Amino acid sequence: xxxxxxxxxxxxxxxxxxxxxxxxxxxxxxxxxxxxxxxxxxxxxxxxxxxxxxxxxxxxxxxxxxxxxxxxxxxxxxxxxxxxxxxxxxxxxxxxxxxxxxxxxxxxxxxxxxxxxxxxxxxxxxxxxxxxxxxxxxxxxxxxxxxxxxxxxxxxxxxxxxxxxxxxxxxxxxxxxxxxxxxxxxxxx
Amino acid sequence: xxxxxxxxxxxxxxxxxxxxxxxxxxxxxxxxxxxxxxxxxxxxxxxxxxxxxxxxxxxxxxxxxxxxxxxxxxxxxxxxxxxxxxxxxxxxxxxxxxxxxxxxxxxxxxxxxxxxxxxxxxxxxxxxxxxxxxxxxxxxxxxxxxxxxxxxxxxxxxxxxxxxxxx
Numbered sequence: 223x224x225x226x227x228x229x230x231x232x233x234x235x236x237x238x239x240x241x242x243x244x245x246x247x248x249x250x251x252x253x254x255x256x257x258x259x260x261x262x263x264x265x266x267x268x269x270x271x272x273x274x275x276x277x278x279x280x281x282x283x284x285x286x287x288x289x290x291x292x293x294x295x296x297x298x299x300x301x302x303x304x305x306x307x308x309x310x311x312x313x314x315x316x317x318x319x320x321x322x323x324x325x326x327x328x329x330x331x332x333x334x335x336x337x338x339x340x341x342x343x344x345x346x347x348x349x350x351x352x353x354x355x356x357x358x359x360x361x362x363x364x365x366x367x368x369x370x371x372x373x374x375x376x377x378x379x380x381x382x383x384x385x386x387x388x389x390x391x392x393x394x395x396x397x398x399x400x401x402x403x404x405x406x407x408x409x410x411x
Numbered sequence: 412x413x414x415x416x417x418x419x420x421x422x423x424x425x426x427x428x429x430x431x432x433x434x435x436x437x438x439x440x441x442x443x444x445x446x447x448x449x450x451x452x453x454x455x456x457x458x459x460x461x462x463x464x465x466x467x468x469x470x471x472x473x474x475x476x477x478x479x480x481x482x483x484x485x486x487x488x489x490x491x492x493x494x495x496x497x498x499x500x501x502x503x504x505x506x507x508x509x510x511x512x513x514x515x516x517x518x519x520x521x522x523x524x525x526x527x528x529x530x531x532x533x534x535x536x537x538x539x540x541x542x543x544x545x546x547x548x549x550x551x552x553x554x555x556x557x558x559x560x561x562x563x564x565x566x567x568x569x570x571x572x573x574x575x576x577x578x
Contacts, residue, residue: 312515313524344521345556346494410493410556 262374262383269394275382277314277375278342281306282386283349284394285369287361288401291353294332298358301327302401303371303388306349309342314375316342320354321370322361327354336403350406363397366390447571454565454575466566466574469505473564473576480557483533490554496531497553499564500539501576505546512543512568514551516561525551 267273269282286302289295307316316338320327329337330353338350352371360367368390374383388395458464463472477498482490490496497516514525525543526532532541532552539548543566555561564576 311520312522341524343523343554345559346491346554408491408494410491 260379262378262381264372264385265382266385266387269386269388269392273373273384273386274310275374275384277310277312277381278316278373278384279308279310280316280371280373280384280386282371282388282394284396285388285392286401287395287397288399290400292333292336292403293400296355298356299361300330300401301354301356301361301369302403303352303354303369304349305338305352305371305373306347307338307342307373308347309344311344313341313343316373316375317378318352318371318373320352320356321372322356323367325357325360327356329353330355333403336405338406340406346408346410348406348408351403353403369395447569450571450573452572454572456574458574458576460577463502464574464576465505467505467508467568469503469507471566471574471576472502473499473578474502475500476561476578482531483552484531487531490531493557494554495557496526497555497561498533499551499553501549501551501564503546503548507544507546508568510544510568512566512573514543514549515565515567516551516553516555517563517565518559519562521559522565523553523555525553530554 265273265275269285272279272281282303282305284304286300286304288300288302291300291302301320301322303320318329318338320329333353336351337353338348340348342348359365361369369388371386371388372383373386374381456464456466458466458471458473460473463470465471475498478495479498480490480495482488483496483498499514499516516523516525528541530552531554533550535541535550539550540546541550541552543549543551551564553561561578563578565572566574566576
């Protein structure tokens with residue numbers, strides 16, 4: 223039996239609708255998660271080089287791993303990340319964390335006045351340290367886990383985030399029994 | 412009227428009605444949000460150099476701009492190398508609205524927040540406040556690189572520039 227033209231058109235419509243619905247279902251089940259949608263844009267840079275995002279710049283100049291900082295013992299090991307930072311366009315308050323292996327560490331508040339915590343201003347560099355208390359096996363001699371310092375401003379949603387990689391064998395990493403901190407220094411020169 | 416013409420008339424009326432509804436919705440729902448967004452970069456009020464103007468039910472007039480390369484506070488560290496402290500006095504009358512506001516100095520490209528408590532702000536004279544949200548004359552202090560030429564003082568509220576005073 224031969225299909226008449228109106229029947230053919232109706233069948234074609236049904237098939238097209240089914241295809242569109244199926245395609246929509248596939249896309250719906252394959253959507254990125256909200257954290258991917260609103261997450262930050264990572265700006266990668268190695269230690270020793272300047273990472274430049276929308277709002278701030280940062281350069282990791284050295285990393286000191288010590289059991290004690292300013293005579294205060296760590297629960298694990300202190301990781302002191304010496305960093306030079308500045309704002310690009312406007313005054314910004316930076317935030318940071320450190321990834322080591324599977325762990326994410328927030329900066330310690332034990333050395334409040336001697337760590338990077340002040341707002342950054344355009345044209346005025348700040349040299350100071352982020353300090354983290356990290357599980358000893360992850361940073362003791364022989365550990366192979368790289369360190370990753372992440373720095374951002376605001377809530378980090380839909381904004382750039384500096385991601386600075388520090389390999390475990392980077393010559394900028396030094397290990398000592400005790401390390402000292404000095405308050406962050408600002409300079410416009 | 413033919414059947415096709417009636418159909419076109421109906422469709423056209425439908426399009427006009429939908430466009431009107433969308434326009435009303437956009438104006439009512441997105442209008443305030445768009446205005447707030449626009450005033451993050453465009454001031455609501457601009458006051459010329461040496462002039463006074465009204466914004467937020469207050470009268471504003473920038474009275475003096477001073478620069479110093481020495482910290483105005485006797486204790487604490489000196490100014491960072493290569494920086495200057497810019498002190499700006501603003502004469503203000505009227506009652507500030509509820510809520511927090513802040514001051515930002517700009518050179519047209521970059522923006523610096525006013526120094527907060529514990530920064531390089533001097534203790535202002537009697538009757539002058541260093542806080543934007545308090546009533547009366549106000550003094551702001553800004554730490555700037557020495558080569559910056561500021562062009563305007565912005566008063567910020569909820570991320571918007573409510574008033575810009577040209578220097």
